[in-house]
Amino acid sequence: MQAARLSGRERRDRRADARVAAARQLVRCAAARRRMRKRLVASWLRYRARTLTAAGLALPFGVLGLVTTPLGRRLGWVWLQYPGRRLYGRLTTGAREAHLQRALAVRERAMDESRASTDPNAEEIADRVPRAPRHHTTSIKGADVSENTENSGPGFLFDESASAMESAAQAYEPDGMMHVLATCEAMPTALQSVANTFQILAERADSEFPLEKEVGEALTEVYTHLMLAVSAAGEVATTFRTVHEQDIRRHEDPRNNAEHKWDTTNNQP
Template sequence: MARGTAWAGRRASTGARRVLDKARQRQDGRSARDLAAKRSAIRKAPARRTARRALLRSAARHHGRRLVAAALAGTAGLVGLVTSPLGRRLGIPALAQPGRRLYRRLMGIAHKARAERDAAIRDRLHEQVAALDGDQDDEVKDRVERPDHLAPLISSPTSERDFRVPGFKFNQAAAEMEQAARTYDPDGNMEVVEMVDTLPEAMESIAKTFLTLAERADKEFAFEKEVAEAFNDIYKNLLGAVDFATELTKTFRKVHEADIARHEEPRNGTQAEKGWNV
């Protein structure tokens, strides 16, 4: 009964962790998209700033031509004070309102020139943005040369035995576990039963090791988010190993139910069970 309750509790805990992991994945996805959008905006900002200044210069040039056209049209308008009545009297439209017609002609040319300039500026901006999108994988972090004086001064080891990594030595702990498994010599099969019963808890502890590394890589260490996500992926995969370890415990006890019962629930005492050469 207690084992069933513990198993149900672990299953519920696993389900809760999966829900939390999915929520975190969605949050990380949104954060990654926001970060990518901000990085893209930063990469494209110089090109857009250059295009914006070019458009402002184009607009200023256009308005300058407008002033010139207005001045020329004003001069022609003074002449039109004489030619317009004469043109209407003689029936010659070309002599009427020369200033207005000159202004329309000059501004038509100016509008066309501005449209062509602005289109060229926008096309150039689109080409630059497309080039930046194509080179977005070439980040500064992949191209920058690290100064030698900032690199840690680690002398080259003469052999593998001379090289030591301070801090958390997960490979050493794993090697010790492997060696313990190779040299394991149980006093009896019931000792193996006890070991198998603790496997789910042990695998869960190993999985939580990588969950802790993922959380610290995300919050404490100066790592990119991809590193924390990789640690979290290992954690989620190891949760599957916890489920397999639980199934192993159930299978082990099921196929050896009679043998285990003779030790855990002996009939008429342990001495009586010895009649079965237990």
């Protein structure tokens, strides 16, 4: 019975280790995937530029083909028929093959970076810190009891800090959209602090608190998901600046310091 219980615990530990490792690997590979997408987009844009160049080069031959194609059909000479189409096909075939080779090289490089980001010799928190036995033995001593009772309290009130942030968001009245931009740009830092909170709790759960391994792993899993949220929050300010580029430029680089004269609230038709 005890052997079966230990075997079940080992299986649960292995499954938990696999989930945590997969989540951590997802965070480590996020940057590699972004670089891969940028390289693929650059390769595709290069391919499209070459196809447009090929179309420009083949256009005069296509116009010439309006004359040579009927003549080639009459004489039975294939080389006179559709010169523009054949030139365009030859040029774009080379561009397409080069694009496919670049895409394959980009994917292989991304796989190499993904494998390199995974250090098999890296020690997990649970590997660095010896685990306590599952069934803890307690010894009641007067000094220990008095010390624990004196330090007892409500604990780390994480929910109160989060509630204060939620209340501040509901009562938020920005003076202008540049203040909203500043708020969006500060989001990654705020989420990073929240993620660091769970990382610290996970480390202390393994090193200081008499908790089982699953508790630290659950906290670590929350930390990995929050790190993904940090990456997503960084895209908010980027999108903000992209879609409102002209509006932001009027504030950051005003024309003759007189942009206020374009204020819609101060202009009457």
